[in-house]
Structure formats: structure tokens, C-alpha cells
Amino acid sequence: LHxxxxxxxxxxxxxxxxxxxxxxxxxxxxxxxxxxxxAAPCPDDxxxxxxxxxxxxxxxxxxxxxxYVLPEPRAGQSQVPVRWRFPFRxxxxxxxxxxxxxxxxxxxxxxFEKADxxxxxxxxxxxxxxxxxxxxxxxxxxxxxxxxxxxxxLMITGADLHPSGARLLIRTYTGSWEYRLAADQTLADLDAIxxxxxxxxxx
Numbered sequence: 456l457h458x459x460x461x462x463x464x465x466x467x468x469x470x471x472x473x474x475x476x477x478x479x480x481x482x483x484x485x486x487x488x489x490x491x492x493x494a495a496p497c498p499d500d501x502x503x504x505x506x507x508x509x510x511x512x513x514x515x516x517x518x519x520x521x522x523y524v525l526p527e528p529r530a531g532q533s534q535v536p537v538r539w540r541f542p543f544r545x546x547x548x549x550x551x552x553x554x555x556x557x558x559x560x561x562x563x564x565x566x567f568e569k570a571d572x573x574x575x576x577x578x579x580x581x582x583x584x585x586x587x588x589x590x591x592x593x594x595x596x597x598x599x600x601x602x603x604x605x606x607x608x609l610m611i612t613g614a615d616l617h618p619s620g621a622r623l624l625i626r627t628y629t630g631s632w633e634y635r636l637a638a639d640q641t642l643a644d645l646d647a648i649x650x651x652x653x654x655x656x657x658x
Contacts, residue, residue: 496561508555554614602627
């Protein structure tokens with residue numbers, strides 16, 4: 456787990472029973488506003504990695520954001536260096552984004568816009584992933600936000616992709632929804648999929 460803005464570059468080991476299992480410090484980076492985390496293969500396919508989205512931008516004053524990637528910490532490891540840094544910008548204006556997913560092959564990442572609006576945009580790294588090289592993301596889709604249409608109710612605040620790549624969870628302030636992708640569909644096709652409501656809340 457990770458905290459929101461105001462904390463250091465820290466991850467928190469947590470058991471499936473909720474037990475606190477220790478803290479992991481990410482070395483050589485500054486944490487500005489961590490918003491999401493994904494477990495997926497490392498960019499070089501060397502093993503399991505954690506991908507961290509330092510993408511919070513409520514004031515929309517950050518022009519360049521970063522995805523940090525590190526080998527998944529081993530049990531008892533209290534410090535881990537960040538192995539890859541993928542800085543990026545959006546193709547038009549500065550945006551606030553809190554939802555990250557990484558596909559099973561780990562060769563790119565997707566981000567979902569957080570907007571108090573009926574539709575949200577999907578962005579992808581154009582590839583190839585090169586450590587430290589800043590890129591402009593590609594906008595690949597716009598889709599109907601799955602939340603409840605009340606104030607802030609459509610804002611996307613988290614996402615997770617199943618290891619198969621065929622199921623996507625989207626979380627908003629008003630609930631969580633699952634998108635099931637057919638064999639010929641990608642994340643660019645979300646607007647053609649009717650999601651299943653998984654849970655309502657917290658708002």
C-alpha cells in the first residue's frame with residue numbers, strides 16, 4: 456500500500472488479514488503525490504515489479520509526471536532502489552490522474568483521467584519504455600464514466616487489470632465496476648462494453 460500526498464517515498468507491507476508487516480523505503484526519489492500502484496512484470500521481463508504512479512495533480516500545475524518501477528521487495532527488505540523512471544506529459548493540457556494499469560506483458564502502462572464529467576479519457580505510453588526518457592502519452596479512448604452522476608461521483612480514483620488482461624476494475628468515489636474484455640477487445644474499446652457494478656461507495 457501507499458499513502459497520498461504528504462508522505463515520503465514509502466510502501467507499506469500489509470497482509471491479506473490487514474496486519475501491518477513493515478515499511479519499505481524507495482531510495483533516490485522524492486514522492487510528490489503517489490496515486491496508484493500495480494503489480495506486473497518488470498519492463499525488461501526480469502521478474503515481478505511494482506509500478507507506482509506519482510501522478511496526483513489536483514491543481515493541474517504539474518506538467519511532467521512520473522511512473523516509478525522497482526523489483527517487488529523481498530520479505531524483510533526495508534529499502535529498495537527504484538530501477539526505472541518513466542517521465543511523461545499529456546498531449547494537451549495538464550490533467551489529474553489517479554488510476555494506473557499495466558498489461559500482463561509489462562511493456563507499457565495506461566492511465567485513466569480523473570474528471571468530474573460524464574466521460575473520461577484513456578492514455579497509454581507510446582513505447583518503447585526507456586528509463587529516464589520523457590514522452591508525450593497517446594490518448595487512445597474516451598469512455599462513459601461508470602460512476603453515479605452526482606457531484607464528484609464520476610471521478611475515477613483507481614484501477615486494476617487482471618493478470619490475464621481480460622478484466623478491468625475501475626473505482627470511482629461512488630463505487631467499483633468491472634469491464635470484461637472480449638478476445639478481440641482492448642482498453643481502447645471500453646466505451647463499447649457495459650460494465651458490471653461490483654460495489655457501491657464510499658460516497
